[in-house]
Amino acid sequence: MEVLAPAEALDIETEEGYRVHRTGELYGQYQTLEQQKDSATLGMWIFLATEILFFGGLFLTYSINRQAYGQVFAFSSRTIDLKWGAINTVVLIGSSLTMAMSVWCAQVGKKKLVTLFLILTLALGSVFLGIKGIEYHAKYVEHHIPGLSFDLYYCTNNPSACGLSGQALENEKIELEDLTAKAGGPDAVNAHSQLFFSLYFGMTGLHALHMIVGAGLLISLILQSLKGRFTPEYNTPVENIGLYWHFVDIVWIYLFPLLYLIDRH
Amino acid sequence: MATTTTAPAHTMPREHYLNSTYGIRSWLLTTDHKRIAWLYLAGVTFFFTLGGIFAAMIRIHLLTPNGLLVSPETYNKLFTMHGVAMIFFFLIPSIPAVLGNFLIPLMIGAKDVAFPKLNLLSWYVYITGGCFVLYAFATGGLDTGWTFYTPLSSVYSNSAVAPAVIGIFINGFSSILTGLNFVVTIHTMRAPGMTWFRLPLFIWAHYATSIIFILGTPVIAITLLLVALERTLHLGFFNPVLGGDPILFQHLFWFYSHPAVYIMILPAMGVISEIIPTFARKPIFGYTFIAASSIAIAVIGFFVWAHHMFLTGESTYAALAFSLLSYLVAIPSAVKVFNWTATLYKGSISYDTPMLYALGFIGLFLIGGLTGLFLACLGLDIHIHDTYFVIAHFHYIMVGGAIMGYLGGLHFWWPKITGKLYPEFLARVAAVTLFVGFNLTFGPQFLLGFMGMPRRYHNYPPEYQVLNVLSTAGASILAIGYLLPMIYFTWSVRYGKAAGPNPWPATGLEWTTASPPPTENFEVTPVVDWEPYDYKNRPDLGLAAPVVPLAPAHGDD
Amino acid sequence: MSEHIVSPKIYLLIFTTLMVLTGTTVYAATVDLNAYFAGLNIIVALVIATCKAILVVLFFMHAYYSTRRTKLVIFSGVFWLAIMLFLTMGDYATRSWEAH
Numbered sequence: 001m002e003v004l005a006p007a008e009a010l011d012i013e014t015e016e017g018y019r020v021h022r023t024g025e026l027y028g029q030y031q032t033l034e035q036q037k038d039s040a041t042l043g044m045w046i047f048l049a050t051e052i053l054f055f056g057g058l059f060l061t062y063s064i065n066r067q068a069y070g071q072v073f074a075f076s077s078r079t080i081d082l083k084w085g086a087i088n089t090v091v092l093i094g095s096s097l098t099m100a101m102s103v104w105c106a107q108v109g110k111k112k113l114v115t116l117f118l119i120l121t122l123a124l125g126s127v128f129l130g131i132k133g134i135e136y137h138a139k140y141v142e143h144h145i146p147g148l149s150f151d152l153y154y155c156t157n158n159p160s161a162c163g164l165s166g167q168a169l170e171n172e173k174i175e176l177e178d179l180t181a182k183a184g185g186p187d188a189v190n191a192h193s194q195l196f197f198s199l200y201f202g203m204t205g206l207h208a209l210h211m212i213v214g215a216g217l218l219i220s221l222i223l224q225s226l227k228g229r230f231t232p233e234y235n236t237p238v239e240n241i242g243l244y245w246h247f248v249d250i251v252w253i254y255l256f257p258l259l260y261l262i263d264r265h
Numbered sequence: 266m267a268t269t270t271t272a273p274a275h276t277m278p279r280e281h282y283l284n285s286t287y288g289i290r291s292w293l294l295t296t297d298h299k300r301i302a303w304l305y306l307a308g309v310t311f312f313f314t315l316g317g318i319f320a321a322m323i324r325i326h327l328l329t330p331n332g333l334l335v336s337p338e339t340y341n342k343l344f345t346m347h348g349v350a351m352i353f354f355f356l357i358p359s360i361p362a363v364l365g366n367f368l369i370p371l372m373i374g375a376k377d378v379a380f381p382k383l384n385l386l387s388w389y390v391y392i393t394g395g396c397f398v399l400y401a402f403a404t405g406g407l408d409t410g411w412t413f414y415t416p417l418s419s420v421y422s423n424s425a426v427a428p429a430v431i432g433i434f435i436n437g438f439s440s441i442l443t444g445l446n447f448v449v450t451i452h453t454m455r456a457p458g459m460t461w462f463r464l465p466l467f468i469w470a471h472y473a474t475s476i477i478f479i480l481g482t483p484v485i486a487i488t489l490l491l492v493a494l495e496r497t498l499h500l501g502f503f504n505p506v507l508g509g510d511p512i513l514f515q516h517l518f519w520f521y522s523h524p525a526v527y528i529m530i531l532p533a534m535g536v537i538s539e540i541i542p543t544f545a546r547k548p549i550f551g552y553t554f555i556a557a558s559s560i561a562i563a564v565i566g567f568f569v570w571a572h573h574m575f576l577t578g579e580s581t582y583a584a585l586a587f588s589l590l591s592y593l594v595a596i597p598s599a600v601k602v603f604n605w606t607a608t609l610y611k612g613s614i615s616y617d618t619p620m621l622y623a624l625g626f627i628g629l630f631l632i633g634g635l636t637g638l639f640l641a642c643l644g645l646d647i648h649i650h651d652t653y654f655v656i657a658h659f660h661y662i663m664v665g666g667a668i669m670g671y672l673g674g675l676h677f678w679w680p681k682i683t684g685k686l687y688p689e690f691l692a693r694v695a696a697v698t699l700f701v702g703f704n705l706t707f708g709p710q711f712l713l714g715f716m717g718m719p720r721r722y723h724n725y726p727p728e729y730q731v732l733n734v735l736s737t738a739g740a741s742i743l744a745i746g747y748l749l750p751m752i753y754f755t756w757s758v759r760y761g762k763a764a765g766p767n768p769w770p771a772t773g774l775e776w777t778t779a780s781p782p783p784t785e786n787f788e789v790t791p792v793v794d795w796e797p798y799d800y801k802n803r804p805d806l807g808l809a810a811p812v813v814p815l816a817p818a819h820g821d822d
Numbered sequence: 823m824s825e826h827i828v829s830p831k832i833y834l835l836i837f838t839t840l841m842v843l844t845g846t847t848v849y850a851a852t853v854d855l856n857a858y859f860a861g862l863n864i865i866v867a868l869v870i871a872t873c874k875a876i877l878v879v880l881f882f883m884h885a886y887y888s889t890r891r892t893k894l895v896i897f898s899g900v901f902w903l904a905i906m907l908f909l910t911m912g913d914y915a916t917r918s919w920e921a922h
Contacts, residue, residue, distance in 0.1 A: 567905055
């Protein structure tokens, strides 16, 4: 059984009946396109398994710390604007839908729609990142960034800076006093709340970093799809980058309740 | 005793992977797994030498009770940098990245790994991580111990912790990508007829190792990243003053670092499983059990990490569970030792250098492994934790085991890798020297630990001096055992005799192609229709005559 | 290359289910479930999140239609995470069990 030659052998039919298509090159170490696709897909799934463990370390850190400082975590979580988190969840799951649709379009040969759905996915991902920027800015204004004059009491002491007034301000003051008494003083509250926000920024930051990488990959896919590269015979990059994108979505599916929904009652 | 068969003189093939292209770019931009193996060989040898220099300084310093060579702060840096260099940049990559990279495609009949460019990237990532760590060594050193326990590492240490942990973090991705590459390669790139149970046990060992690379390394990566962030941004995850928990760091750290020791030993076990049948001229005993035990070690190894934390504050019940699991993980290792021994039984044994290393491995790994069980015992660990007993235990496994496996493998496959034979007599001398030096270095340390000498101390009470001096003397002999191969291997590349495709001879696909192999490994894709380690049935290799039974035949095959 | 093509109808159905589950989890956070059973809020939140994750993995990522090998990889990743989480949290949880 002879080894197929690489790129030069495009657009021929081999004796075994494999059609080596123009849109997909066979790399030199592989014997068949089937083997190449199989390897790429297995490779991406294994990479995602490593990512589960990578994020997992942060989830473990979160679990242990939340167990120890539940009330401070609950209060800190409530200072994050729920509406942006919820919108982001809808946006990101929506982007998973559009990503899955782009794979389907490639599978059924609708080449132009592949590009459209990829662009939609990128757009939704960008909206997500934009909203994250809004959230981070809000945290900056409220002095909730660890290491940058962090002070959980800043907002009740400077309500106008945080946009707090009236009943909401009173409620927050009472809750904070209650918390301070239970948690053992303002220094402890600040220290433990810094842990929460370190995790907030660390976990959503790592997640956002993965989304930025994903956005870069999407741009590459969009450029390739504009050249009509993805066909029913060859759409492995769309499928595999789709897997990556869905994985990033799943991480957010866990981040959202753990960071935003600790205690909203 | 006859060693290699007296065959007609071989010649080097005219074109092979080493001379097919020339120039520095053809090496630094290669995607050929065989050349990448050489790139890794250069890297790991460098870090081994560096770690060895630190070790030499430690042993010299410990010649006298009050320390001979350096200040206490510097001593802390020496043992830390010795550990970091040896573990992360030598032991973990050594066999997988050098021998694994070279041999896996050859052994399965493939042209290359599944992702050759990713393979090259792995090497560059390794080098980048190494540069960060070297920078840390050069600008203040590292004094936290290779275990980076917090809050010393994250808050109080005045050494170059941040660049070092970032370097190890980066290096982790080299491991992850290599493991990913190996798993996919073994799944999808096997030649026709190469079924799972015809694979060489070296492949099974590397498959198991790759599972650990893939599932364990990401955790140390995120953990060290957190330490770096904590150090630079003063976060508080592991700092008690800020409400953090040092034990959490230890859980996260050891979740990887215990399986990491299986990363270091499993490939060596794979090497031994290749060498023993070759030089006993017998099929390996219990192939399926050895293959299964490799996977079992990789899996069970993930359940035992907190045996490093018996004395640091974990709950008694957790300690009990981890102690029991640690005993369990010894079982698959024992299975292997039994099977190798059974392979030797009634074999036609020859004592070529690889076999000397393999036999040494079995004995020394046995001692190292059994002393691990001492440490897994909760009551006993109270006394010997953090003493030289631990140091002796893990050096028996990592040097007596892993490094002997690495050197044995290098010798065994050197003819394939370079097409040249190393000088056999000198190599045997080196192997014996290494064995003697090693035991003299680390044997006394068991006694020292049992007698209570703590580890990571720059001084000790005078009654420990005799054993320390013995240990240092042994280290100097050990050093000769390491230097000799470096010299004669280098010599053999230019002046060695041409080896021919199969000098030993051994079964296995890698021996069916030329030495050194052509860039594409095989002229024609092989089709496999034989069982592995078929030593009784290979007249083409001069292995047709079965071993003469000592008693009337009773069908014990 | 044969592969199962999942129809957009299924994708839309899964998306709708995910939206419903998202709404549910937000609503559940506004109810004090801990009054009924200690820790019920977090349990409900994690169960819902896991259901969402399973739907994404099975249908958006095509795991439902994939090989046993792929399923093994997914299972391994999750199982190993579980080892790390449960054994570590087990240590913390059993510290108060010390016999006095």
